[in-house]
Amino acid sequence: MLFTGVAFSITAFPVLCRILTELKLLDTTVGIVVLSAGVGNDIIGWTLLALSVALVNAGSGLTALWILLACAGWTLLLLIPIRIALRWLARRTGSIENGPTIFFMTVTILILFGSAFMTDIIGVHAIFGAFLAGIIVPREGGLAIALTEKLEDMASILFLPLYFTLSGLSTDLGLLNNGITWGYTVAICTLAYFGKFAGCTIAARYSGFTWREASTIGSLMSCKGLVELIVLNVGLSAGILSQRVFSMFVLEALLLTFMTTPAVTFLYPPKMRVRVDAAGPNFANVGDGDDLGEEHSTSRCGHDDELERKERFLVVLDRLEHLPGIMALTQLIQSPPAYSETDPHPLFEPSGSDDHNRRSASLKAVDRSESYHISLSALRLIELNDRTSAIMKYSSFSAETLVHTDPLLSIFRAFLELTGSGGGMGSEVKMVSYEGLAPCVTDQAKRQGSQMVLLPWVPAQQAQSPTETHAGTSNEPVNPRAATNNPFEALFKAGGVGSSAAGGTSTSALHSHFIRGVFAQAEVDVALYIDQNHQSSHDSSPIAKSLPGGRQHIFLPFFGGPDDRLAVEFVVQICASNPRVSATVVRFVSREDGIASISSIEKPQTAHTRDDQPRHQNIFTVASATETIFPDTVYVQASTQTRLQSETADSLLWSRYAQPLSTEVPLPRMSFDTITTPAPLHSVIGHFTSLRSDLLDVQRRDGSKSRLLVVCGRSRRLAVENHHIELHSIMEEYGTAAYGAEVRKTVGDIGAAVILSRCHASVTVLQAARPL
Numbered sequence: 001m002l003f004t005g006v007a008f009s010i011t012a013f014p015v016l017c018r019i020l021t022e023l024k025l026l027d028t029t030v031g032i033v034v035l036s037a038g039v040g041n042d043i044i045g046w047t048l049l050a051l052s053v054a055l056v057n058a059g060s061g062l063t064a065l066w067i068l069l070a071c072a073g074w075t076l077l078l079l080i081p082i083r084i085a086l087r088w089l090a091r092r093t094g095s096i097e098n099g100p101t102i103f104f105m106t107v108t109i110l111i112l113f114g115s116a117f118m119t120d121i122i123g124v125h126a127i128f129g130a131f132l133a134g135i136i137v138p139r140e141g142g143l144a145i146a147l148t149e150k151l152e153d154m155a156s157i158l159f160l161p162l163y164f165t166l167s168g169l170s171t172d173l174g175l176l177n178n179g180i181t182w183g184y185t186v187a188i189c190t191l192a193y194f195g196k197f198a199g200c201t202i203a204a205r206y207s208g209f210t211w212r213e214a215s216t217i218g219s220l221m222s223c224k225g226l227v228e229l230i231v232l233n234v235g236l237s238a239g240i241l242s243q244r245v246f247s248m249f250v251l252e253a254l255l256l257t258f259m260t261t262p263a264v265t266f267l268y269p270p271k272m273r274v275r276v277d278a279a280g281p282n283f284a285n286v287g288d289g290d291d292l293g294e295e296h297s298t299s300r301c302g303h304d305d306e307l308e309r310k311e312r313f314l315v316v317l318d319r320l321e322h323l324p325g326i327m328a329l330t331q332l333i334q335s336p337p338a339y340s341e342t343d344p345h346p347l348f349e350p351s352g353s354d355d356h357n358r359r360s361a362s363l364k365a366v367d368r369s370e371s372y373h374i375s376l377s378a379l380r381l382i383e384l385n386d387r388t389s390a391i392m393k394y395s396s397f398s399a400e401t402l403v404h405t406d407p408l409l410s411i412f413r414a415f416l417e418l419t420g421s422g423g424g425m426g427s428e429v430k431m432v433s434y435e436g437l438a439p440c441v442t443d444q445a446k447r448q449g450s451q452m453v454l455l456p457w458v459p460a461q462q463a464q465s466p467t468e469t470h471a472g473t474s475n476e477p478v479n480p481r482a483a484t485n486n487p488f489e490a491l492f493k494a495g496g497v498g499s500s501a502a503g504g505t506s507t508s509a510l511h512s513h514f515i516r517g518v519f520a521q522a523e524v525d526v527a528l529y530i531d532q533n534h535q536s537s538h539d540s541s542p543i544a545k546s547l548p549g550g551r552q553h554i555f556l557p558f559f560g561g562p563d564d565r566l567a568v569e570f571v572v573q574i575c576a577s578n579p580r581v582s583a584t585v586v587r588f589v590s591r592e593d594g595i596a597s598i599s600s601i602e603k604p605q606t607a608h609t610r611d612d613q614p615r616h617q618n619i620f621t622v623a624s625a626t627e628t629i630f631p632d633t634v635y636v637q638a639s640t641q642t643r644l645q646s647e648t649a650d651s652l653l654w655s656r657y658a659q660p661l662s663t664e665v666p667l668p669r670m671s672f673d674t675i676t677t678p679a680p681l682h683s684v685i686g687h688f689t690s691l692r693s694d695l696l697d698v699q700r701r702d703g704s705k706s707r708l709l710v711v712c713g714r715s716r717r718l719a720v721e722n723h724h725i726e727l728h729s730i731m732e733e734y735g736t737a738a739y740g741a742e743v744r745k746t747v748g749d750i751g752a753a754v755i756l757s758r759c760h761a762s763v764t765v766l767q768a769a770r771p772l
Contacts, residue, residue, distance in 0.1 A: 003052040003240050007232065007249060008192045010045045012225030012257065013038045017391040019223065019260055021384060024436050026391075028273050030213050033204070034220045042227065049231060050119075050128040053238050057123045067123040074118055075132060082111065083136040096141035100150065108137065108147065125234050148389040160226075167229050167250070170236060175244040176251075189252045193259070196222040216268040223260040228253035309573060310525070311374050314450035316441055317408045318381040318511075322456035325531030327415050329454055329764065332552065332709070333374060334419060335577045376416065378427040379444050380409050383434055393431075402429040434510075438517025445524050452525040457515055459530060459743060459755060512746040519714065519767050525566055528714075528747065530755060530763040551706040554583040555691055557684045557750055559721065560650040563713025566768040568653060571711055575669050582669035583711075586687055587654060588680040590721055681726045681753040688759055710759070714748040714767040723749035731756055 016038050025031035050071065058064030086107070090096050095104040112133040119129030137144045176182060201218035205211060232249050235241040241249070313333065315326055380402070384390050403409065409427050416425055426448075432440045445453050519526055556571050558564050571583045658672035677683040688710065695706055727749050731740035736756040744752040751765045 002048060002055070003235050006045055006048045006052060007228065007235070008195055009041070010224065010227055010231055011038050011041045011196075011221050012223050012227040013042050014227070014388055015225030015257060016220060016223050017388070019220070019264070021391065021433055023261070023264060024270075024432065025264075025268075025273070026384070026431065027275050029209075029275075030216050030220070030268065030273075033209075034217055037200075037217075037221060041221070045227075045231075046128060046131050049234060050124045052240070053125050053128075053234060054123055056238050056240055070122045071119065071124050071128075074115075074122065074129075078115060078132050078136050086111070086136055087138045087140075090138050090140075090143055096138065096143050099146045100143060105147070105150065108133075111136075125238070127230065127234065142393070145389050145392045148392060149387070152388050164229070167233060170233070170243070171247050171250045172243055173247055173251070175247055181244065181248070185248045185251060188248050189255055192224075192252050193222050193256055212267060212272060213274075216264055219260060219263040219267060222256055224253040225257045228257075310451045310570070312449060312451045313374060313376050314441070314445045314448060314453045315376055315378045315412070316381060316453065316455050317378055317412060318383075318437075318456075320408060321458050322531070323408060323411060325456040325458065325529045325762070326454060327412070328531070328762065329456070329527065329529040330376065330416070331419055332574060332578070332581065335373075376425045377444075377448050377450060378409060378412055378425055379441065380406055380427065380429045381437055381440065382429065382431045383437065384431045385433070403427050434514075437514045438521055441518050442521045442523065445522065450524055452527055453518065453522060455515055455518060455526065455528045457511060457528055457530050457746075459512075459532070509742055512742055515746055519716070522767070523769060525769045526767045527570070528765045528767075530747065530751070530765065532755065532760055532762050551580045551582075552709055553691070553695060553706055554581060554709050554711050555688055556583060556585045556711045557680075557687075558585055558587040558654070559680070559713070559715060559750065561646060561713060561715050562649075562768040563715050563748075563766055565649060565653050565713075567711050567713045567766045568657060570766060572657060572670070579669075583671075584691060585658075585670060585672045586684075587658075587672070587674045588683055589674060589676045590680050591676050591678045679726060680721070681723055681730060681749070684750065684753060685730070685757045685759065688754065688761070692759075692761075708761050710751075710754050710761050710763045712748075712750040712754070712763070712765060714765050715750060716748050716767070723753070727753055727756075734758055 016034065020026050020031045020034065026035075051068070054067040054071065055064050058067055089107060090100075090104060093101045093104050095101050100108070112130055115129035115133040116126035117129070119132070120126040137147060176185060197215075197218040199218075200221040201211075201214045204214035204217040209217065229250065232241065232246055232253070236243070236246045310333075313330075315330060317323065317326065382402075406429060409429070413425060413427070428444070430440050430444070441453060441455075444450075515528060519528075554571050554574070556567055558568060568585065571585065574581050575583050654672075657670075658674075675683055675687070688708075692708055695708060699706060727740070727744060730736075730753055734757050736743075736758075740752065740756050743755055746752075747755065747763070747765045751763050754761065754763050
């Protein structure tokens, strides 16, 4: 009876962690309670299992007493002297600070096998000794987690499949060959599920949970899985279960495990989940953002007489290599603490014209009266995979602790303090799976009422020509065999074709899928900063090596559409608030001379309005090698009316800023121009090159430092033109076709043309919250 009670009440903690991760329940009140209860359930279950095995192996009451006393003595020996010695060894070898050393790993493995051998000799199963060995491993400094990371791959790849194979060989479903046996099987399944379900549900209900949350806790605690199979194998080897009863219980374990996920999905849908607020104690809960107040409205106010200020930004921090880019973008949108009028920008020297005097006077008024503080909310994203060690990390470190100890947040916080950010910064840490990264960003932006999401991205290293190195000298000829693409590479690498030429393609491709997910699901404006300065280490120009704190000049190619209009307003805001930034805005008008152009009414099937936009359209896959493997972002086709409205808004915006009237908002340090060309993308590259040369001449003349930044719209919806043909020719011209499709689907045609042409300038791509 004792063994049967253990088999009915045990909970598979590893399988439970996987289910919580897949269903995104780890940061909910239900997930936290289930994890805590699962740990306590396992400890009590293993103890009762050892007791039941000891009672079965004992021939008499005196023998059973001896087994229990010997087991208790061995347990005390492990928990007191050996545990203290193991902690001393961990500190002595530096394993707590730097991870487990080889010597510490050897001692731990010896203790593991020795403890298992001793409990087996005593008369308790060997698995109980291994359980005790795991308890005494020090938890300081995440040593137990690091030890799990080193051992879990071997256990999951080699030992776990063997264990399941042995369990399958011991199971004979052919013994369930009559009605009475099947009746007992149904009774076992019913009693195992409803006994655990009812007990946990009633306990959770009396603890203050709703009936829906309590029933979800009961369903999760009824999960069996691997731990149940271990218990059953122990009972089979000890002679407690016959092979027929063993087969009944195995069928019960499989059935209850398969039932857990659909039952939880039905009982606890996403719209009813309550997530834990990191700032509140004892289940202080916040909703999913549906109750957002009017004061945090993120809708755009259109093109009124006054420029709409964006003051609430959500900064996404995910990786260390993305930190310089997000710092540069954050510094760009901040107002400097002080400015002197005697310090003009190199490209905008003082002149005696009335237009310049009017703009300078307006700039003084802007600098004195329109200074504002931005509010930054940093979202630290930590990807949570399905490894046991990842779940241990999540349960070991609370969000409140990580907010103050995470290195990326600490560096970014110190950067804001040094740059004199007056708006302050809120920070939050989220551990989510890869599939939940994009929804986490969009939900956080909606919950906090952010006006714009700031994303960083470091694209894959661009392939160099065979005769060049970073030092600019000739290199040895490339081995043709090494340069040949593996035909199976697209199946096993996320970077796909061209991964061999770029070491970081796989990671960059996976991150681009996350970025596309944010673009597709975001209900606010999104700014993506593509940091390319690290790729220009072989470039000796002062522009490439100037510091972020110096002057910056923005080049904005304007083609039209909601994203380009947002880019213009964004640059106007930056120039109006930051006297160290100047801008050149060029409107490119396509002329049908030699390159097939499509009118704005006839084409894009990649256009939509915000009201028609289907949500959750991207399908994320790991193997995203070519366009046929990873589908592009698809938008609903726009009507002629919405397209004409968009073109009208483009004309009004250009008239307002390019030819400002006396009553309009003057634009300091900004120049506007219009270019008509049959090849607009090539003209963008040529204009950028010319602007870069002008900056170099100015810097050589007066020794000033300045950075060149390209700002453009993503233009994946309501695009004015289809540039795919010209972009393909640019990729062929610069030899970047291997990874050009991935870049184009992420940043759009204009940004892709700048990136793939090896301009070595950072690019900011914007997508508007609404097309109009």
